[in-house]
Amino acid sequence: LVSCAKRAKTPNSELAVCRVLLAELEAHQDAWPFLSPVKLKSVPGYRKVIKKPMDFFTIKEKLINNMYLNQENFIIDVNLVFDNCQKFNEDDSEIGQAGHRMKRFFDKRWTELLRKQ
Ligand SMILES: Oc1ccc2c(c1)N[C@H](O)CC2
Numbered sequence: 001l002v003s004c005a006k007r008a009k010t011p012n013s014e015l016a017v018c019r020v021l022l023a024e025l026e027a028h029q030d031a032w033p034f035l036s037p038v039k040l041k042s043v044p045g046y047r048k049v050i051k052k053p054m055d056f057f058t059i060k061e062k063l064i065n066n067m068y069l070n071q072e073n074f075i076i077d078v079n080l081v082f083d084n085c086q087k088f089n090e091d092d093s094e095i096g097q098a099g100h101r102m103k104r105f106f107d108k109r110w111t112e113l114l115r116k117q
Pocket residue numbers: 033038043046084085088089095
């Protein structure tokens with residue numbers, strides 16, 4: 001998907017935490033709405049409403065291709081997944097609730113992992 005990326009300068013340890021975090025997000029039972037890109041052709045309005053689509057598969061591709069210059073850019077992309085979800089889905093919808101649970105999980109885990117460093 002993304003191959004000719006600029007080589008990252010992020011120290012390996014920072015990227016290792018991002019890989020651990022992403023693996024936990026992908027394994028979460030509420031991850032199903034976020035595992036792959038939203039099919040823009042089959043979801044009316046999504047392309048117009050959501051300016052920057054993002055998902056866990058795309059984030060994994062970017063990690064593999066060293067496209068994150070630092071941990072912060074990784075966290076910005078993960079939060080983009082949840083912000084897009086809150087924008088497009090009602091809070092009391094299935095996907096809306098999954099997004100809130102995933103965001104709470106992510107916020108807890110990255111502070112735990114980063115506070116340990
Ligand atoms: O009813 C539907 C149908 C498709 C989607 C959603 C809701 N929400 C997702 O955020 C984007 C994809």
